[in-house]
Amino acid sequence: MIKFDEVTKTYGKVIALKNVSLEIHKDEFLSLVGQSGAGKSTLISLIIGEERPDSGRILIDDIDVARIRRTDIPFLRRKIGVVFQDIKLLRNRTAYENVAFAMEVSGEKNNSIRKEVPKILEMVGLEDKAKAFPHEMSGGEKQRIAIARALVHKPVLLLADEPTGNLDSINAWDIIQLLLKINKNGTTVILATHAKDLVNSVKKRVVTIEKGEIVLDQQKGKYVL
Amino acid sequence: MNLVTVNRLIRNGVTNFVRNIWLSIAATSIMAITLFIISTIIVLYTLTTLSIDNIKDKVGISAYFNNQVTDLEIQNVKQELEAMAGVKQIEFIPKTVAKEKFIATHKDEPLLLETINEFRDSENPLPNSFAIKAYDLTDYSGITSTLKSERFASYFQKIRDNSKVIDRLFKITDAIKKLGLFLVAIFIVVTVMVMFNTIRLTIYNRRDEVEIMRLVGATNWYIRWPFIIEALLYALLASLVVGIVVFALLFLLSNKVGAFLSLQDLGGTLLEALFWKILSVNVLSSVMLGIIASLFAIRRYLRI
Ligand SMILES: Nc1ncnc2c1ncn2[C@@H]1O[C@H](COP(=O)(O)OP(=O)(O)OP(=O)(O)O)[C@@H](O)[C@H]1O
């Protein structure tokens, strides 16, 4: 479904990704692990066309994202859900409105927004927080809202960048369970994290990157660094 | 783009406007001032042009003959003048007609009438004259100087040329046009700058929202439109305010202005036409300025 082919990405002098080749299959649950600064977020940015690689190809269903037209990027992003490392919820909008926002900007009809948003809030277990603003929610709840927003387009691919950062282990585990559930429902999931215990207990594919290079790719893997 | 989207874009634009209400009012005001200047210039220009048209027919040269000039001489002078370039028409007004006209114009002044009636027809003190019309206003000075030249000077006791009045009016219109263009140019620049800055600030205030929109799949135009709509709101609101003010002023001042510029027909239809003209010029120019300002701000500051 996604294929990285010799992808290199630099920011000025910093080499964030170096000759990365990686194939991710449909319905897979892939944990992307590595120390801070290893290049996990960069990899995610490349998939959604937020950054462009210096060289190499990034194929999503045979479309080269590295060469996609700027005007096509919004439509790519409607097929891919992203949970950002810094969450990026709108402060002056409620949980419901934050989720609805993603549907609004892509031109969804009002009644389908009214139908879908509560369903998704229920799925992430926050139907009772619909009217809460981000500052009225806990870290875990905000993460769930961010996941809900990422799911609202019914994406084929969910990219979750450190969705358990700053969460205690119980909350973090709940988030992982949610992602596993989403994966089971037929969405490919890429989870970028450095939460060792969580990754180890998931027992799915683990790709380890170190200083921009893939050093390990294990099925049913462990976080070994 | 469907109706839901258009609706959302407009709502977003209105939100932009309302969030920074004071800045929005400032931008609208400066736009209104510019439109008011444009409107004033249109009114002044239209009125002076109208009054020029109005008195154009009354422009002409009256050349009064000396009493001893014979009919034959008058015939010859007429022929000679008619051959001159620029002369459109020469009407001979015999002293008898002049007297009738005098009586007609002064019919309410018994003293004058009494005086003129003291004279017998043969003693009629009013001279024979030519009423000369030129093709073009610029021809009058040439004709006047010809009449005053050595060749003709002996025939005439007096030459009256009222084309100067119109000349002055032309100068006034010209001055209005120049000053107007100058003012309009300055205010257009100021307006675009103020609107540009206001929209820049809105973009800055909404940068988080813009970023998230982008990341969750909004198209570039979906992101841009609210800022253009914001500028259009300044434009239309300013046009509306100025439209109302101009309408009121035209209505209140119509009588005085009409009298002042000796326009008999400053009637409803004319004012109405003038109002619609001003309104459409205002709407068009403000919308254009708004679009220019917002596109510049978007190009410069909206990172998408
Ligand atoms: N926009 C940018 N400009 C310059 N350098 C950047 C930028 N984004 C990332 N980098 C650099 O690229 C490298 C990889 O960063 P990246 O954010 O991908 O790491 P990460 O694996 O996500 O780290 P973390 O676990 O802390 O989130 C780092 O050295 C970082 O400093």
Ligand SMILES: [Mg+2]
């Ligand atoms: Mg990161």
